[in-house]
Amino acid sequence: MLISIGLDYRTMTVAERERWVIADDRVPDLYREMRRAEIEEAVAVRTCNRTELYAWGTQEEPNPSALAALWAASIGLENAPEHRLVIRRETGAVRHLLRVCGGLESQVLGDIHILGQVRSAYREAIRFEAAGTHLRRLFDTAIRAGKRVRTETELMAGRSSVGSEAARYLIRRLPARTAVMVLGCGKVGSHAARTLAESGHHRVILVNRTDSRAEKLARECGIEWAPYADLNRLLGEVSGVIVATGAPTPILHPNHIPSGDRRQTPLVFVDVALPRNVAPGVGGIPGVVLRDLDDVHPEAGQVEAARQGAIPAAEIVIREELRGFQEWRSTIGASQALRPLRELVLDVTRREVGYTSREDEEVERVARRVAAKIMARPMIALRESGADQDEVTGLARTLERLFGSSLTTHTENGCRDSP
DSSP states (O other): OEEEEEEETTTSOHHHHGGGOOOGGGHHHHHHHHHHTTOOEEEEEEETTEEEEEEEOSSSOOOHHHHHHHHHHHTTOOSOOGGGSEEEEHHHHHHHHHHHHTTSSSSSTTOTTHHHHHHHHHHHHHHTTOOOHHHHHHHHHHHHHHHHHHHHSSTTTTOOOHHHHHHHHHHHHSOTTOEEEEEOOSHHHHHHHHHHHHHOSSEEEEEOSSHHHHHHHHHHHTOEEOOGGGHHHHHTTOSEEEEOOOOSSOOBOGGGSOOGGGOSSOEEEEEOOSSOSBOGGGGGSTTEEEEEHHHHGGGGHHHHHHHGGGHHHHHHHHHHHHHHHHHHHHHHHHHHHTHHHHHHHHHHHHHHHHTTOOOHHHHHHHHHHHHHHHHHHHHHHHHHTTOOHHHHHHHHHHHHHHHSHHHHHHHHTTOOOOO
């Protein structure tokens, strides 16, 4: 049974979301604790604006409260608002992940970075041996859906992302030819820098903890770069800063910000990192404007309006991939759902044949042939019924109650059906 729990920009503010972020060094501990809690399969998805856990259990649904507790414990979060997490089950969880990879659930519709972030999370789960057969199939399907949306529709045309929207935010608000800085040269920062460079409206300076990376990207974009050691000096010279580093805590504090009398225009920070890289107190300094991911979202309105026409085509891709995954699940699910009945048939046949034969191999061969013939018709009927996973799961639970361990136990005690 599949379940997901999580949060995104729709359900929590950036201040709340950053509390739930799972840092890279905490991921191994989380997966380790999940295994100890007998959660069979799990993947922790971390993107710009969401954190979600996907879990699979063969016999029963993983407990969402237990998942939330493991998540909170792994990041040292006390008094966690578990009730604020969104819980999705079975088909709802599958559809949601496909939509995430297809860019339909992004803060910036069609965000080009989300698919890569989900892929990285999936590979991470494989590396830590957390994703098994079911979640591997699910994430392979979701990533394929995202690739199809990107190549078969116009939803991701223009290569918009949180980084590009942060850049457009500054372009619209700062006077032309003023200097702006991009702090951080990861995927989001790089996209912001390229968008600023292509606009040609501002002098763009790249800064990164690794100077060589800033120098390389600056050369590719035809813009400037500066050593990280010059950060404080540059903050007194630029009019805008896009902050997009991978730091787990704020790296810019009020004491880093020069006094306002040294600037002709307000200093605008757009912090698109999660957790945030700029301390909230910076926004209280006179002459400073601080914006974060929640403030960038309204800027995406024009992009979303331009892409509305691509949504129906993307939805078709999602439905097709969802149907394919459900067909695969129904095949697996049919076998699992009918397992209690099959085991009972095998058990009864072994005992009945055992009365007439002392050859164990012969007993087992006959029992399996009888079970296969009895189970063939219901297996085919269930596969061809078109039942979705929720229906198959319900059937499995019913068969477990009807033909599960209790009846098998009775049979072992000598209680068998009358002829």
